[in-house]
Amino acid sequence: MKHVRVRAPGRVNLIGEHTDYNDGFVLPVSIALHVRVDGSERNDRALVLRSSRFEGERRFDLDALEPGARGDWSDYVRGITYELLRAGVKIRGAELDVSGDLPVGAGLSSSAAFEIGCALALLTLAEAYMDPLELAKLAQRSDNTHTGAHCGIMDQLACTSGRRGSALLLDTRDATIEYVPLPKDTAIFACNTMLRHEHAAGAYNERRAECRRAAELLAQRFDRGGSLRDATHTELAEARERLGDVLYRRARHVVSENARVQHFIRALEAGDLEAAGALMLDSHASLRDDFAVSCSELDLMVELAMHCEGVYGARMTGGGFGGCAIALVAEEHAEEFRRRIEREYRRATGVTPDIYAIESAGCAEARAL
Ligand code: GLA
Numbered sequence: 001m002k003h004v005r006v007r008a009p010g011r012v013n014l015i016g017e018h019t020d021y022n023d024g025f026v027l028p029v030s031i032a033l034h035v036r037v038d039g040s041e042r043n044d045r046a047l048v049l050r051s052s053r054f055e056g057e058r059r060f061d062l063d064a065l066e067p068g069a070r071g072d073w074s075d076y077v078r079g080i081t082y083e084l085l086r087a088g089v090k091i092r093g094a095e096l097d098v099s100g101d102l103p104v105g106a107g108l109s110s111s112a113a114f115e116i117g118c119a120l121a122l123l124t125l126a127e128a129y130m131d132p133l134e135l136a137k138l139a140q141r142s143d144n145t146h147t148g149a150h151c152g153i154m155d156q157l158a159c160t161s162g163r164r165g166s167a168l169l170l171d172t173r174d175a176t177i178e179y180v181p182l183p184k185d186t187a188i189f190a191c192n193t194m195l196r197h198e199h200a201a202g203a204y205n206e207r208r209a210e211c212r213r214a215a216e217l218l219a220q221r222f223d224r225g226g227s228l229r230d231a232t233h234t235e236l237a238e239a240r241e242r243l244g245d246v247l248y249r250r251a252r253h254v255v256s257e258n259a260r261v262q263h264f265i266r267a268l269e270a271g272d273l274e275a276a277g278a279l280m281l282d283s284h285a286s287l288r289d290d291f292a293v294s295c296s297e298l299d300l301m302v303e304l305a306m307h308c309e310g311v312y313g314a315r316m317t318g319g320g321f322g323g324c325a326i327a328l329v330a331e332e333h334a335e336e337f338r339r340r341i342e343r344e345y346r347r348a349t350g351v352t353p354d355i356y357a358i359e360s361a362g363c364a365e366a367r368a369l
Contacts, residue, residue, distance in 0.1 A: 001041055002041040003368070004037075004368050006118075006124070006364065007034045007365055009031055009102075010109045010113050011029060011030050011154075011155060011162065012188065012318075012326050013317045014280075014317075015279060015280060016261040018319075019172070019258055020151075021172075021211065024258045025171055025262070027168070027169055027261055028157075028162070029167045031359065033100075033101050033108060034100050034113060035113040035117045036099045037096055039124070041093070047061075047093060048096070051099070052098065053073075053104055054073045060081070062091060067145055076115045080115045080122075080142045080146075081122065082142070083138050083141055083146075084123070089122070094121070096122075100113075106354075107317055107320070107322070108323070109318065111147070115143070116139055116159045120364055124368055132363065133157070133161070133175055136156035136161070137175075150204070152172060160363055161363050162360070163363070165360055166181055167182060180265060187357060188327070189334075189341070189355055191325050191326070191327060191341055191345070191355050191356075192323070192355070195297045195323070197320065197323040204293075213247060215227045215251075217243055222235055228254040228255065236251055252290050253290040256290075260286075273328065277314075280312075297322065297349065298316040300348060301314070301345060301353070308333070311327050311333070311337065312328045314326065
């Protein structure tokens with residue numbers, strides 16, 4: 001009887017938010033908080049799922065899987081299994097036990113880690129291999145068709161391709177990756193507002209549709225193909241009326257955020273952490289004002305972080321509408337930051353936030369036992 005154990009990391013995104021479905025740039029870091037999957041082979045065609053986070057057991061017949069979202073946590077595994085079978089992988093019956101320390105719904109990419117973790121367990125039990133990009137694309141397709149979240153590829157690729165000590169500069173137009181060393185003598189914190197985000201529920205997909213519409217209008221106006229990646233501030237100014245206020249703002253966020261990723265990389269290369277921090281704040285303001293995906297809890301967390309000593313910058317991370325803000329903090333102030341942000345957020349809201357000192361990690365890994 002074969003057994004497998006998988007660790008699939010979550011991620012924080014340093015900068016480049018809501019750009020991954022616009023052919024843009026993102027800069028995630030895979031983190032030590034992870035989803036763990038313990039899998040064992042069965043000698044029938046049943047897939048049996050248990051999770052330490054959710055009640056009860058789920059059971060599927062591998063020969064009767066159907067696409068589509070049911071609104072249950074098991075959709076992620078049903079989806080990924082369906083896509084693996086469609087890709088021709090000879091999946092066998094299995095028991096999958098899911099656990100780990102990655103919080104769910106905190107904007108740290110627990111869904112992608114869950115999908116990739118289960119996929120790697122099933123692949124390993126089937127003695128099959130899939131390269132990291134292909135696996136990330138398959139997981140994204142699964143999300144798009146089986147869970148109703150029209151997400152980009154950032155979370156899945158950070159999970160399959162992360163590298164300890166580095167952020168991953170991903171150009172989502174062609175899925176090329178460059179590894180960027182994390183800044184020295186700094187700590188990264190993820191500060192959980194404890195407000196669970198629900199981006200499958202609509203606002204995320206709505207932003208995605210708005211971006212598509214803005215890109216179409218710009219392409220028509222300037223007689224070219226392309227996505228918001230190809231737009232410029234000059235074009236936006238010229239097409240402002242045609243776009244209308246909402247689409248203009250959505251597009252302005254994407255254009256400015258792509259530029260910020262490039263500036264952020266240059267600031268890291270130059271060791272200019274003040275400049276990097278200022279770009280994080282600009283990113284947050286743009287997500288709040290132009291893209292409208294922040295919320296008062298995230299804004300408060302960022303504001304409180306900026307009042308702590310040794311903080312270069314802070315911003316929401318992930319899809320938004322709750323979840324975590326990240327802060328880039330000088331190492332010698334790290335402990336004091338953790339105590340202070342926890343106290344101040346509790347004082348302001350009555351809610352005790354979880355504060356995670358982020359440790360970078362490598363990519364998802366499976367070990368046959
Ligand atoms: C979620 C999605 C990603 C990305 C971010 C926002 O995490 O899964 O694809 O769009 O939101 O940057």
